[in-house]
Amino acid sequence: MVNFPQVLDKAYDPKAVEDRIYKLWEESGAFIADAKSDKESFTVSMPPPNATGQLHLGHSVMLALEDIFIRFNRMKGKEALWLPGTDHAAIATNSIMERKLAEEGLTKHDVGRDEFLKRVRNFVEDSKKTMRGQIRKMGASCDWSREKYTMDPSLSRCVNEVFKRMYDDGLIYRGHRIVSWDPKMQTTVADDEVEHVEKAEPYWTFQYGPFQISTSRPETKFGDKYVVVHPDDPRYKKFKHGDQFECEWINGKITATVIKDAEIIDMEQGTGCMTVTPWHDKADFDLAERHELEKEQVIDFDGKLLPIAGDLAGMHIDEARPKVLEILEAKGLLIETDENNIHNVSVNYRGKGILEPQIMEQWFIDVNKEVVDWKNKKMSLKGIMQDVVKSGDIKIIPERFDKTYFHWIDNLRDWCVSRQIWWGHRIPVWYKGKGEEEREVYVGINPPEGNGWTQDSDTLDTWFSSGLWTWSTLIDPEVAKDSSLSLEDLLKNSPDFQKFHPTQVLETAYDILFFWVARMILMTTYATGQIPFDTVYLHGLVRTRDGRKMSKSDPETCIDPLEIIPKYGADALRLSMIVGQMPGNDFQLYEEKIGGYRNFVNKLWNASRFVQMKCEDEGVDPHTVAGSGSGSENLSLADRALQSSLDTLIADVTKGLDEYRLSEVGEKLYSFIWDYFCDWYLELSKEETNINMLVGTLRTFLVLLHPYCPFVTEELWEHFKFEKSEGMLIAQPWPVHSDPKKQDKDAERDFQIIIDVITSIRSIRADQGVEPGLKLKAIVHTKKHQKLLESQQEHIERLARLSELTIDSSPTKHENAASTFLKDIEVHIPLEGVIDFDKERGKLGKEKEKLESFAKAIESKLNNKKFVDNAPEEVVETEKDKLKNAQNKLNKIEERLKTLK
RNA sequence: GGACAGCUAGCUCAGUUGGUUAGAGCGUUCGGUUCACAUCCGAAAGGUCACAGGUUCGAUUCCUGUGCUGUCCACCA
Numbered sequence: 008m009v010n011f012p013q014v015l016d017k018a019y020d021p022k023a024v025e026d027r028i029y030k031l032w033e034e035s036g037a038f039i040a041d042a043k044s045d046k047e048s049f050t051v052s053m054p055p056p057n058a059t060g061q062l063h064l065g066h067s068v069m070l071a072l073e074d075i076f077i078r079f080n081r082m083k084g085k086e087a088l089w090l091p092g093t094d095h096a097a098i099a100t101n102s103i104m105e106r107k108l109a110e111e112g113l114t115k116h117d118v119g120r121d122e123f124l125k126r127v128r129n130f131v132e133d134s135k136k137t138m139r140g141q142i143r144k145m146g147a148s149c150d151w152s153r154e155k156y157t158m159d160p161s162l163s164r165c166v167n168e169v170f171k172r173m174y175d176d177g178l179i180y181r182g183h184r185i186v187s188w189d190p191k192m193q194t195t196v197a198d199d200e201v202e203h204v205e206k207a208e209p210y211w212t213f214q215y216g217p218f219q220i221s222t223s224r225p226e227t228k229f230g231d232k233y234v235v236v237h238p239d240d241p242r243y244k245k246f247k248h249g250d251q252f253e254c255e256w257i258n259g260k261i262t263a264t265v266i267k268d269a270e271i272i273d274m275e276q277g278t279g280c281m282t283v284t285p286w287h288d289k290a291d292f293d294l295a296e297r298h299e300l301e302k303e304q305v306i307d308f309d310g311k312l313l314p315i316a317g318d319l320a321g322m323h324i325d326e327a328r329p330k331v332l333e334i335l336e337a338k339g340l341l342i343e344t345d346e347n348n349i350h351n352v353s354v355n356y357r358g359k360g361i362l363e364p365q366i367m368e369q370w371f372i373d374v375n376k377e378v379v380d381w382k383n384k385k386m387s388l389k390g391i392m393q394d395v396v397k398s399g400d401i402k403i404i405p406e407r408f409d410k411t412y413f414h415w416i417d418n419l420r421d422w423c424v425s426r427q428i429w430w431g432h433r434i435p436v437w438y439k440g441k442g443e444e445e446r447e448v449y450v451g452i453n454p455p456e457g458n459g460w461t462q463d464s465d466t467l468d469t470w471f472s473s474g475l476w477t478w479s480t481l482i483d484p485e486v487a488k489d490s491s492l493s494l495e496d497l498l499k500n501s502p503d504f505q506k507f508h509p510t511q512v513l514e515t516a517y518d519i520l521f522f523w524v525a526r527m528i529l530m531t532t533y534a535t536g537q538i539p540f541d542t543v544y545l546h547g548l549v550r551t552r553d554g555r556k557m558s559k560s561d562p563e564t565c566i567d568p569l570e571i572i573p574k575y576g577a578d579a580l581r582l583s584m585i586v587g588q589m590p591g592n593d594f595q596l597y598e599e600k601i602g603g604y605r606n607f608v609n610k611l612w613n614a615s616r617f618v619q620m621k622c623e624d625e626g627v628d629p630h631t632v633a634g635s636g637s638g639s640e641n642l643s644l645a646d647r648a649l650q651s652s653l654d655t656l657i658a659d660v661t662k663g664l665d666e667y668r669l670s671e672v673g674e675k676l677y678s679f680i681w682d683y684f685c686d687w688y689l690e691l692s693k694e695e696t697n698i699n700m701l702v703g704t705l706r707t708f709l710v711l712l713h714p715y716c717p718f719v720t721e722e723l724w725e726h727f728k729f730e731k732s733e734g735m736l737i738a739q740p741w742p743v744h745s746d747p748k749k750q751d752k753d754a755e756r757d758f759q760i761i762i763d764v765i766t767s768i769r770s771i772r773a774d775q776g777v778e779p780g781l782k783l784k785a786i787v788h789t790k791k792h793q794k795l796l797e798s799q800q801e802h803i804e805r806l807a808r809l810s811e812l813t814i815d816s817s818p819t820k821h822e823n824a825a826s827t828f829l830k831d832i833e834v835h836i837p838l839e840g841v842i843d844f845d846k847e848r849g850k851l852g853k854e855k856e857k858l859e860s861f862a863k864a865i866e867s868k869l870n871n872k873k874f875v876d877n878a879p880e881e882v883v884e885t886e887k888d889k890l891k892n893a894q895n896k897l898n899k900i901e902e903r904l905k906t907l908k
Numbered sequence: 909g910g911a912c913a914g915c916u917a918g919c920u921c922a923g924u925u926g927g928u929u930a931g932a933g934c935g936u937u938c939g940g941u942u943c944a945c946a947u948c949c950g951a952a953a954g955g956u957c958a959c960a961g962g963u964u965c966g967a968u969u970c971c972u973g974u975g976c977u978g979u980c981c982a983c984c985a
Contacts, residue, residue: 018947199981221985235985272985281985290983350984407913411980414911418981521980552920587921587933591913593978595920603934606947617944670922674932689944773939773951808940808950862928866965893928 015619015726019612021576025718029143032721037081037737038148040088042502049085050510051077052477052540053149054523055157057096058131059103062141064549064557064584064596065516067568070145071581072546072669073514077148078714079664080511082741088507089148090480092155093135097431097469098357100127102192104430120429127430131156141569146577146717148737153503155480157472158432161487165479166472167435167452168494169534174436174450178373178388178533179424185292186367186423187353190310191360194427195369197468198420199521201362203351210348211332212278214340216254216263218243219278223350225335226327229316230303231256231282232263235294237272240279257334258317266298287364306363368443370425370434370465379533391532392416392525401528403543404667405591408520415521424468431466438463453490470522474530477510477539498535510540512667517545517591544667547593549584554595571601578716579605585715586673607677608719611712614685615723617692618701625698630730635703644761644799645691646700647754650747652683653704655755657744660711676712684708687762691802702727707742757795760832764796765807767827767834775836783807786815786833796832826903833899855900862893 032038040048051073056066073089081087104127105115115123135156142149155162173179186195212221218234236243248267253260263282271294272279285295285302295302307313312327314320319327335341353362374389381391393416395401396409403409425434437460440446449455454462472479481504482497498504513524524543531539549557557565571580575598582604588594622629635650642650656679663672684704692701706727713720713736724736732739747755768783787793796803796814826835 015944017945203983223985277985279985283985288985290985411912414981518980589921592921599934600920602947606945609947610945613945613947615944620944674922678932685945686949693943769950770952896928 015612015616017613017616019576019609019719019722021578021608021718022573024722025144025146025572025577028718028721029146031735032148032737033151035735035738037735038089038150039152040086040150040507042506044086044506046084046086048088048507049077049080050088050090050507051512051514052480052510053089053091053147054513054515054519055092055094055155055473055476056138057099058093058134058138058156059096059099060134060137062138062568064566064568066141067145067580068546068549068584069514069516070142070147071584072544073512074145074147074149074581074717075585075664075669075714076512076514076667078717078737079741081148081737082710082713082739083661084740086506088150088153088503090153090155090507091142091147091149091151092476092480093131093138093157094469094473095131095156095158095431097426097428097466098192098194100131101428101430102358104130105192115429123429131158144569144572144577145581148717153480157469157476159484161482161484162472162475162479163432164452164487165475165482165494165497165534166432166467168497169475169530170435170467170471171450171452172494172534173372176378178376178378179370180373181368181370183366183368184371184423185286185289185364186369187355187362188308188365188367189355189358189360189362190308192355192358192428193308195367195423195425196355196362197423197470200356201353202356202359204354204359205349206352207347207349208352210345210350211341212343212345213335214342215256215282216252218280219342220280220282221277222282223348224328225331226312226324227284227287227305228282228331229257229312230286230305231284232261233266233283233300234263234280235266235268235272235283236280237274238267238269240272240274242279255338255340257331266294266300268294268298270294270297286366289364292364292366302366304366306365308365310363369423371421371423373421374419374529375421380536381532388529388533389416389419392528395528395532395538400538401541401543404545405589408517408543408545408591412520412525415525422468424471425463425465426468427465429466431469432472434463434465434467436463437461470526471530473523474526475534477513477527477531478504478508478535478537481508494534508535508539509537512542512544513540514544514546516548518548520545542667545591547588547591550593550595552595552597557596566596566598571598575601575605576608576718578608578719582607582673582677582715585669586677588670590667607681608716610685611680611716612719612723614680614689615705615727617689618705619726621692621696621701622698625696627698629702629727632698632702632729634706634729635700641697642700643695643697644754644758644795645688645802646697647751648758649684649688649700649704651751651755652679653707654744654747654751657707657711657742661741661744664714673715676708676715680708680712687758687806690806694801694805709736710739710742713737713739760792760795761799761803764832764834765803768803768807768836771827771834771836784813784815784835786835792832833903855897855904859897862890862897866890 053073054069056062077087077089104123107126107130108114108118108123118126139151139154170179187198187201188194189196208223210221210223211225212219213225215231215234218236220234222228236246238248243265246265246267248265250265251262252265253262266283271290272281283291283294283300284305285291285300286304287306292302294300303315304313305315306324310324312319312322312324316322316327319330322330332341354360355362372388375387377385377387377390379386379388379391381394386394393413396403396412403412435451437449437451437455438446439449439459439461449460454460478498481501483501483503486492486497486500492500513527515524520543527539531537551557551565568580579601583596583601584594586604619629622632635653656675659675660672663669663675688704705723706729709720709724709727717737721736724739728736764785785796787796793814800814826833
């Protein structure tokens with residue numbers, strides 16, 4: 008008595024399967040990588056999501072892609088490590104906490120630094136818990152035993168180590184620079200975190216002594232005592248550089264100086280002259296540095312005016328602007344008001360607070376100093392960043408981002424790494440004594456001995472720590488506790504680092520190429536002497552159906568993965584985000600699309616159900632079926648063709664995944680199972696069943712599809728796996744494709760001919776509105792094809808749903824027949840009095856025309872001496888074959904056209 | 909202002925060294941369907957491959973230019 012496994016339900020229900028399967032995977036230990044393994048390693052560092060709560064679809068894309076990389080390589084026999092984690096997200100988290108405090112009517116100063124940080128830590132712990140659950144829902148096979156967090160002690164240790172080393176190497180310095188200050192969040196913002204938004208603001212022109220100057224920000228002009236013109240400007244020829252004059256200004260008379268500068272001034276624009284505000288404008292600051300001008304602060308760090316503003320001191324700049332205008336207008340200095348002016352305002356990309364340039368003392372990383380050892384040369388950080396991509400050590404997919412990357416580096420300036428917020432890695436610098444010049448400075452991993460030291464109150468830019476992510480996460484936490492070890496020792500004594508670094512692929516959205524990817528390259532090459540990853544795979548942004556960015560604030564269009572997964576299944580969601588999506592391109596996601604892939608998953612499910620029923624009919628337990636490859640003696644044409652197609656599929660999928668062409672591979676898998684296996688092979692199996700082929704092919708396919716659809720394939724594997732195979736599907740070896748035998752390869756082509764014949768018959772019948780039951784005639788021109796069609800006649804009839812079919816190798820005239828041409832076959836359906844001659848003639852005429860021009864083109868190519876002499880012989884032969892084929896076909900068409908006359 | 913991309917079916921996009929009839933999914937229309945699956949099957953319609961030149965026997969593909977769209981960077985007294 009055969010013991011059948013539990014029969015599959017009529018439809019696949021992901022809800023009943025996914026959580027159970029994930030648990031089984033986790034318990035099986037399949038996710039856990041072994042640093043002691045002899046196998047080649049394959050490592051992916053999961054880009055750490057911000058520890059601020061819910062994951063969104065962008066994270067789902069990332070998880071789906073990376074899970075495919077990892078599962079594929081794990082099955083291929085690599086020691087695969089996918090390391091998950093979270094980022095403390097300094098500014099983002101800090102501002103969320105400040106908002107939470109504000110809801111209680113508190114500020115951070117009310118609760119103090121310690122209490123503030125305690126609250127943030129609790130909040131982050133909660134968020135991490137939620138996110139872990141969400142990552143599991145996507146089926147991500149990451150190694151939870153190695154989960155990391157950017158604020159873990161071992162990671163913080165790395166941050167301090169790198170800071171100190173950079174400081175000792177002279178790459179980190181402290182200096183007064185103009186920075187973008189966010190008065191709202193009370194912190195500096197890095198250059199690339201600044202966003203420009205258009206804003207309509209009036210543009211005023213004022214009389215300034217003998218000059219007319221224009222501005223949209225009169226409230227900053229209190230301290231302006233220089234006027235700049237172009238040295239070549241004829242309008243201002245009578246003024247010399249350094250000339251002084253007295254004039255009436257906002258708070259009375261001032262003495263102003265004329266400066267001539269060619270760099271900053273565009274003669275074409277406006278009046279060709281301007282006043283300078285060095286403290287609150289980057290270009291003015293540079294000018295002031297060049298000419299050693301005095302700099303004076305006008306606006307304080309809360310956005311209020313300083314005593315220089317006289318009566319208006321203490322007033323917020325927004326309120327001050329109309330007052331300043333009133334004053335100037337009253338003095339008769341306002342010349343013109345342009346209400347239609349639109350200009351760009353700088354805002355913080357987090358929080359969107361308007362930024363105010365300020366001169367501040369900050370910590371910077373020098374990107375131009377050539378002191379770093381790299382490939383036996385002294386190079387700058389910038390130079391290394393360029394070199395690793397230029398030399399091909401790091402490959403970016405898609406390639407076009409290379410150019411963007413280089414362009415960005417060319418314009419890169421020193422990186423300001425200090426932030427004036429509380430949440431983050433505190434700068435490992437301590438001071439003793441008073442005064443910026445006289446105090447002692449200590450830079451180290453731990454606080455210095457002795458009393459009287461106070462730590463720098465600033466924290467580091469988030470990207471400083473995430474720049475270390477690929478390797479700081481691989482440092483052994485126990486080893487990191489030993490404070491006597493150097494950075495080199497830490498790396499040397501961490502088995503994970505030795506085994507799993509550099510990582511293989513870094514996959515992320517293209518919008519953080521600069522923020523993060525470039526910083527990782529910078530920090531990792533500097534600190535470890537290794538590149539962080541071999542390949543950068545950039546995915547696009549998820550958009551709504553009408554192309555808008557999905558945002559949480561718009562629940563109408565925003566798709567929540569946690570709502571979609573129970574409804575359609577994680578497998579369907581994964582497919583919908585990968586098939587049809589090219590790297591680096593944004594893509595639109597909507598429910599119907601996900602529904603389409605749910606149908607695909609269900610199709611596979613039902614095909615499996617069919618196979619199961621066939622097994623039952625034959626009285627065999629699928630688990631005992633040895634599978635294809637065994638007992639190949641009695642293979643039909645279709646069987647051989649299937650075998651060959653499957654081999655081709657294995658080869659294509661393997662190569663495609665090795666080359667990160669995920670969309671293309673997804674399409675191949677989709678079309679193999681649906682368009683080929685189900686539509687043709689299973690239909691034939693209804694008459695003549697080869698259980699070995701059915702079960703064997705299904706099994707191999709489950710392995711191939713597993714990286715894309717881990718849940719449904721794992722569930723089906725349980726029902727179809729060979730009794731002798733051990734473990735779950737996740738741990739199965741990747742199939743090796745045997746080079747298809749010649750006879751199988753031929754079978755694949757022959758079977759394709761049959762498919763073509765049947766498709767043509769269907770098409771003619773539909774075209775001419777033929778009732779089923781009419782007699783069909785296929786005219787073949789070679790004995791080989793005649794034999795083929797005759798031997799498969801039953802199949803053809805069945806599949807074509809025709810009652811009669813005759814094969815004729817002697818071309819006869821069929822006046823009343825619709826026809827179609829295949830390679831060496833002509834399919835006719837005799838249709839007394841039904842056929843539309845004009846239509847038929849038109850069709851043939853068109854085809855004839857195209858063939859003629861094609862033949863002509865090849866002929867002239869073959870007549871072209873240059874081509875014949877230079878091209879390889881095979882190419883010339885192919886061209887000759889092509890020509891012969893075309894001419895044969897032309898003859899057939901001519902003949903057919905004659906019969907229609 | 910600079911750079912990068914895109915423009916192919918109603919929509920979303922493929923198109924791998926220039927070559928026979930430019931593809932897929934969705935959508936539309938028509939037809940079918942007890943027998944794995946209506947989460948199904950079959951078929952059809954629908955394209956001057958943005959435009960103009962050039963190279964070539966032949967260009968969606970290569971080159972130049974133009975237009976439109978998008979993104980990034982820089983700047984705006």
